[in-house]
Amino acid sequence: MSATSARPSHAAQPSGSAFIVKKALISALVALVLFSLMIGVRTEAGPQGGLIYWTRFGDLAALVGTVFGGSIIVELLRQWWGPVDKDSIVPKPVQSAISFAGRWLAPALLVFAVLVPVIFYDQRYILDLSILVLTYVMLGWGLNVVVGLAGLLDLGYVAFYAVGAYSYALLATNFGLSFWVCLPLAGILAAFWGVLLGFPVLRLRGDYLAIVTLAFGEIIRLVIINWQSLTGGPNGVSGIPRPTMFGIPLDNSDNGLAARLGIEFSPTHRLVFLFYLILAMALLTNWVTIRLRRLPIGRAWEALREDEVACRALGINTTTTKLTAFATGAMFGGFAGAFFATRQGFISPESFTFQESALVLAIVVLGGMGSQLGVALSALAMIGGFELFRGFDQYRMLVFGIAMVLLMIWRPRGLIGHRAPTVYLERNQSISSDLVKEGHG
């Protein structure tokens, strides 16, 4: 607890209205200086090539006013809410209601997910969106193996997604292999890359690991962009074959599914098929993860996450443990990538930027690392939230960034759930392992 005791006490803080106004004024002043040039002056390349600028003092004033007002509201809320550290007491009936909801939420969600294509059969937009959400659920669950279970911070997860997508795209367009042959291959190749990345980073921990994985993700993307003869460079790979239902194409040709079943062809059939495909893949990821958690290797991952030094002292081979975590996570990323390629029919390096990695990582962390249900819910919330900003593309990432910062401050351990080890002692220790800084405790 030594870390928290250094925190200054907030009890003596003044709380009068003069204090609030003073604080808001300071915030507004800071905002004025920060935004004076960035908002107050707009630059653009002029018609003759030189730069021109015009002023936007109205916007500046509005923004500073917003900061002033917002600061007052935040301060009032804070005083009304009380100190952040205090645990609020939840009444008994509410607690039992929450635990009841918690028990039935996962099955209810699953049933709902299965029924989505039935309920929304006519609404193509919702089907498309749910396929997207499920893709991110699968990516989140895959990354959860690395980050949530093994505690290895991976900022380059999108690299494996890219490896999977390009594996399928290139194998299918160059050699005419079908989706069902390529899917395991994509997974194996991605897992191979996971091991390849795993080797150099074995000795690293924490932040170093994060930055190396980030560099690795960038290297993969840059190689894809520059190796034009193989990957088509920035133009990407197009004409990727659509998946077939075990050999039966889902189009309106004579031997398509619709013709064979004797029903009228509709493009929705393929969407429904894709939906169930990604649902099955995501559930497979979930099932494998849950099973792995009960195996010695899963226990080893969790032990590694809690304390690497103790892990080694107990004779766990940290090398293989880390490598399997990387490989497993990467394999699921590869599967998801192959699915992405077949759904889009076109892939380019633009889809595999660092933003994607950060998005998946945000999903895992906000879901409460290690919690499968939490990851699914936060994927739903994130991608759904993203969709709300469909019309304001420019502001989408801005709002995403702000939301990420605010959520981290508000709930650093995630919205739902927390990373509880699968096995633990019946009697709680006096100090939770969460409070002990790794390696320095």
Place this chain on the structure above:
Amino acid sequence: MDYFAQQLINGLVLGSIYGLIAIGYTMVYGIVGMINFAHGDIFMIGGFIALISFLVLVSLGLTAIPLILLIVLLVSMAITALYGWTIERIAYRPLRHSFRLAPMLSAIGMSFVLTNFSQVSQGARVKPVPPIITGGYTLHEGPEGFAVQLSNIQIMVVLATVVVLALFTWLVSRTRLGRDMRACEQDQTMAALLGVDVDRTISMTFVIGAALAAVAGMMYLLYYGLVDFFMGFVAGIKAFTAAVLGGIGSLPGAMLGGLAIGLIETFWSAYFSVEYKDVAAFSILIVVLIFMPTGLLGRPEVEKV
């Protein structure tokens, strides 16, 4: 040989810019123990503010270039430093005693905020500026007509870096604030017990780091003649690579690492391929971490249970 000398000059200039950014990373890592992911974007903001203040000053009728440059430098350092302070206050301070990943993710979020803030507020297009400092010297005229050039702007970048570094070294080694910073780096609790205002010292670390990044941003603007909203990301990773290469936590190491990365990148582009220069820089990060995780001048971290 002439070609080599030319690339050496270019590499040193680029390395100075990386080194200035790298110091910000290494300082923050040394004191707070986190990677300030948004630092690359602070550098970008510094470049933008330099550009805008330059435009405004010129249109106000100032003509003396040295005076303009001095004002631009001070303005961009001041405003960018305030950005650093605000970010620490909003995004990092509430998470200081949280679990390890929280500040890192908050920093990634902040990096997105800054990138997209400047995209939204200043537009997505690249902003070119005409060359402000022109002229230079021809050091050596080769027989095949290849001349080794040393332009005035290159001299200025290196000079500015040296001056800023001298000031900064004096600040860290001779002043009260520098002593506080070094104390906080070693043991925050003990420093607090001995009367060091830890919160203020950490704030000042971010302020100084951001001011150095602003200098780098302005030099980048003058040297390359353009800024865009996305330049912070790659420059940030490279500067972080530099900090790791020099041994994170070590200030001379950061500068040394910056120069090394600048040279490697320049020579790689000159002798191998321009397309893969970033791949080369990132690969070096990985190779360094495998073979010498403590970097060139870093101290090995003792692992205690």
